[in-house]
Amino acid sequence: MRKREIEVEEIKNAIELKLETLFGRNLKNASKSQLYKAVATALRDDIMRSWAYSKEKVLEENGKELYYLSMEFLMGRFFHNNLTNLMLEEKAEVACNELGIDLKEIKEIEPDAGLGNGGLGRLAACFLDSLATLGLSGHGNGIRYEYGLFKQKIIDGYQVEMPDPWLEDGNVWEVAKPEEPEMVYFGGTVEKNMENGRLTILQKNCQCVKAIPYDVPIVGYKSNVINTLRLWGARALKPLDMGLFGKGQYVDALAEKELAEVISKVLYPEDNHEEGRHLRLKQQYFFISASIQSIVRKFKKIGNKIQDLHKKTVIHINDTHPTLAIPELMRILIDQEGLDWEKAWGITTQTFAYTNHTTLPEALEKWPEELIKQLLPRIYDIIHEINERFCRDLWEKYPGQWEKISKMAIISYGEIHMAKLCIVGSFSINGVAKLHSEILKRDIFKDFYEIYPSKFINITNGVTHRRFLLRANPDLADAITAKIGDGWITDSFQLKRLETSCEDAGFQEEICRVRQKNKEELAKYILDTTKIKVDLHSIFDVQVKRLHEYKRQLLNVLHIMYLYNQLLDHPNQDMHPKTFIFAAKAAPGYHKAKLIIKLIHSVADKINNDRSIYNKLKLIFLENYRVSLAEKIIPAADISKQISTAGKEASGTGNMKFMLNGTLTVGTLDGANIEMNEQVGPENIFIFGSTAEEIENCRKEKSYYPHEIYKKNDDIKRVVDQLINGFIEPEHPDIFREIYHDLLYGHGGVADPYFILKDFASYCHINKQAEETYKNPKNWWKKSIINIANAGYFSSDRTIEEYNEKIWKLKKHDF
Numbered sequence: 044m045r046k047r048e049i050e051v052e053e054i055k056n057a058i059e060l061k062l063e064t065l066f067g068r069n070l071k072n073a074s075k076s077q078l079y080k081a082v083a084t085a086l087r088d089d090i091m092r093s094w095a096y097s098k099e100k101v102l103e104e105n106g107k108e109l110y111y112l113s114m115e116f117l118m119g120r121f122f123h124n125n126l127t128n129l130m131l132e133e134k135a136e137v138a139c140n141e142l143g144i145d146l147k148e149i150k151e152i153e154p155d156a157g158l159g160n161g162g163l164g165r166l167a168a169c170f171l172d173s174l175a176t177l178g179l180s181g182h183g184n185g186i187r188y189e190y191g192l193f194k195q196k197i198i199d200g201y202q203v204e205m206p207d208p209w210l211e212d213g214n215v216w217e218v219a220k221p222e223e224p225e226m227v228y229f230g231g232t233v234e235k236n237m238e239n240g241r242l243t244i245l246q247k248n249c250q251c252v253k254a255i256p257y258d259v260p261i262v263g264y265k266s267n268v269i270n271t272l273r274l275w276g277a278r279a280l281k282p283l284d285m286g287l288f289g290k291g292q293y294v295d296a297l298a299e300k301e302l303a304e305v306i307s308k309v310l311y312p313e314d315n316h317e318e319g320r321h322l323r324l325k326q327q328y329f330f331i332s333a334s335i336q337s338i339v340r341k342f343k344k345i346g347n348k349i350q351d352l353h354k355k356t357v358i359h360i361n362d363t364h365p366t367l368a369i370p371e372l373m374r375i376l377i378d379q380e381g382l383d384w385e386k387a388w389g390i391t392t393q394t395f396a397y398t399n400h401t402t403l404p405e406a407l408e409k410w411p412e413e414l415i416k417q418l419l420p421r422i423y424d425i426i427h428e429i430n431e432r433f434c435r436d437l438w439e440k441y442p443g444q445w446e447k448i449s450k451m452a453i454i455s456y457g458e459i460h461m462a463k464l465c466i467v468g469s470f471s472i473n474g475v476a477k478l479h480s481e482i483l484k485r486d487i488f489k490d491f492y493e494i495y496p497s498k499f500i501n502i503t504n505g506v507t508h509r510r511f512l513l514r515a516n517p518d519l520a521d522a523i524t525a526k527i528g529d530g531w532i533t534d535s536f537q538l539k540r541l542e543t544s545c546e547d548a549g550f551q552e553e554i555c556r557v558r559q560k561n562k563e564e565l566a567k568y569i570l571d572t573t574k575i576k577v578d579l580h581s582i583f584d585v586q587v588k589r590l591h592e593y594k595r596q597l598l599n600v601l602h603i604m605y606l607y608n609q610l611l612d613h614p615n616q617d618m619h620p621k622t623f624i625f626a627a628k629a630a631p632g633y634h635k636a637k638l639i640i641k642l643i644h645s646v647a648d649k650i651n652n653d654r655s656i657y658n659k660l661k662l663i664f665l666e667n668y669r670v671s672l673a674e675k676i677i678p679a680a681d682i683s684k685q686i687s688t689a690g691k692e693a694s695g696t697g698n699m700k701f702m703l704n705g706t707l708t709v710g711t712l713d714g715a716n717i718e719m720n721e722q723v724g725p726e727n728i729f730i731f732g733s734t735a736e737e738i739e740n741c742r743k744e745k746s747y748y749p750h751e752i753y754k755k756n757d758d759i760k761r762v763v764d765q766l767i768n769g770f771i772e773p774e775h776p777d778i779f780r781e782i783y784h785d786l787l788y789g790h791g792g793v794a795d796p797y798f799i800l801k802d803f804a805s806y807c808h809i810n811k812q813a814e815e816t817y818k819n820p821k822n823w824w825k826k827s828i829i830n831i832a833n834a835g836y837f838s839s840d841r842t843i844e845e846y847n848e849k850i851w852k853l854k855k856h857d858f
């Protein structure tokens with residue numbers, strides 16, 4: 044059924060009916076959680092009807108479809124977003140009001156779908172929003188982790204990880220399809236036979252795991268296209284071993300079930316770091332095998348010929364985690380569809396496209412040959428053959444150049460290089476910001492760029508401006524709409540029209556008023572969660588993102604210590620009050636990152652409790668950073684810190700969320716900051732620090748001596764010494780010695796590998812400049828408006844349009 048207008052009365056009736064039929068309750072005796080579920084399922088009924096309609100229409104058209112494979116989808120909450128996208132926000136508000144339900148309060152009941160670590164997973168989520176909004180058929184495929192990213196608690200300044208059982212209370216947004224499982228096979232042996240002159244492949248003695256699809260509707264803004272996020276859950280083939288059960292061995296009877304179901308149990312919490320574990324590999328193969336099988340099954344079911352797969356299907360690989368999809372499709376085409384190698388390879392290499400997300404060596408995935416051979420013997424055969432043929436081609440091209448060829452080989456020194464397999468098996472390889480894509484071509488994939496120059500492209504990341512501006516900052520959205528109309532919601536480039544109002548005093552005041560209100564809300568949250576009172580007239584200076592050495596939260600802290608020293612020396616100096624806000628999870632095994640979290644807390648304790656500085660500095664750490672917390676913090680930020688070591692942050696997307704909200708950026712020339720600088724103009728952003736080229740030269744020439752800087756600069760020497768002289772932790776002066784030692788002497792011979800001391804002076808200077816600018820409101824709010832006006836480029840709508848033009852070539856639906 045096509046979408047139709049829904050009236051307030053209907054919503055009210057639906058909610059009351061849901062309370063009765065789902066819970067046997069009414070408005071008077073329902074719990075908050077029941078109220079949330081009643082309202083959400085009432086909304087879901089409407090989505091289900093439109094979803095069915097959308098699927099029917101898409102099927103009729105039988106056009107090209109995209110499958111976006113990703114180990115992570117950091118979706119956050121669905122309820123409010125779905126309300127917004129269905130244009131039902133106001134009516135739901137009225138309905139709830141009339142029923143005496145506090146809509147704002149029940150929205151907070153929904154747990155975040157935290158099925159991702161950070162930028163990579165959130166990007167996948169933003170892409171789904173833009174795909175549906177733009178009327179494109181693009182579906183997500185991932186894993187239904189029973190436990191999402193851990194919950195972070197801070198105890199005594201240290202991070203403690205707690206499980207995130209987000210499904211415990213049910214999930215309103217998923218539809219389980221146990222009747223449509225796919226079977227995924229691990230281990231066993233491969234038997235090759237000749238039958239009637241044709242090679243047949245038999246996999247024997249495998250362990251089989253059932254993959255159950257859980258489908259989530261993806262609702263675009265004012266769009267009739269509703270796509271599907273398909274998350275796979277692992278189930279054992281047999282619920283229990285009856286033989287053992289009959290003998291009373293109950294625990295053993297369940298062992299196999301546990302072993303199978305552990306596959307989709309928990310998300311690995313490493314961001315920008317490879318996790319070379321057996322179970323991780325199982326997760327990867329589990330979800331890509333189920334995905335590829337179901338894609339092929341659906342394709343054939345509607346009467347398509349397998350030879351045409353690439354004409355109507357494009358499969359996108361989000362980083363190398365789903366790389367095994369390439370040999371898996373080969374396996375299906377050859378072993379099950381009976382195609383020969385050349386034909387299968389032709390189809391496969393025209394079906395896959397790959398996005399690279401990082402150049403950090405510790406994040407580049409390699410798997411031991413032996414592990415793959417043992418766990419996925421047939422897949423190993425295929426990868427081996429791909430490599431043989433690839434090396435043969437190289438030999439033709441570079442006769443005698445053994446060294447070059449062995450450097451490029453997919454399998455070398457007993458390891459399989461997933462990125463290389465992706466490059467060879469895909470028709471498109473893209474980086475996620477200009478600088479990053481250049482580094483791919485010039486540096487880490489130079490040899491591959493030489494043979495496949497046209498495969499390499501750039502598509503700069505974006506974020507959905509609907510979730511992060513329209514929804515997260517409704518007052519700012521209203522102010523914008525009052526000025527330029529609401530066209531910007533589906534055409535982000537229309538934000539440009541704000542630029543002519545950048546000096547409009549009334550508009551500036553309005554933007555300022557909205558920020559102030561958002562700061563008040565965040566201050567309340569800070570008070571509730573940390574018991575710390577912050578100054579509403581202070582500059583809210585925010586760094587929120589995963590904790591990683593390359594993101595340089597340490598540089599931020601050292602600068603705060605420097606400011607504190609300044610105040611200690613000159614308590615009456617004219618410094619605008621500042622509230623520094625951090626939020627960040629560290630990977631549980633990442634010792635140094637966790638130590639930096641402790642450092643932030645120790646410095647915070649010292650500063651926040653020092654009455655002598657008249658509350659001019661406050662340092663806040665908000666625990667458990669996640670999408671729903673980002674949505675609270677970002678609209679209240681005056682300054683956004685994007686200070687990674689140049690060349691290390693592939694793009695960043697947090698930077699874009701802040702820009703859309705009129706926050707000014709203090710950042711390095713790294714990732715998408717470079718393009719933000721281009722879009723907004725250098726006078727409207729605070730750029731500091733070394734360039735990627737300068738950093739690279741230091742590294743190559745080994746010409747960086749942080750100890751020299753330390754000796755020469757008294758301010759730096761003072762803060763670095765304070766790490767170990769008892770200034771921060773008088774009782775335990777040694778807890779931060781490691782940080783001190785790394786900065787001055789390093790480990791493995793490289794001191795200060797992230798160039799913190801090198802950029803320190805420049806960082807202090809730019810912060811001072813930002814403060815001075817803040818003191819002049821006319822100038823500040825002008826820059827803020829210019830930032831919003833030029834943020835349209837960073838909408839994921841633009842990103843998706845670009846992917847579609849350059850790679851996917853899908854037709855937009857217009858039903």
Ligand SMILES: *Cc1c(COP(=O)(O)O)cnc(C)c1O
Pocket residue numbers: 160161162165587588589668669670673694695696697698700
């Ligand atoms: C946007 C986002 C990120 C990515 O932030 P970066 O600053 O680009 O690293 C990470 N986590 C969450 C919850 C986000 O919303």
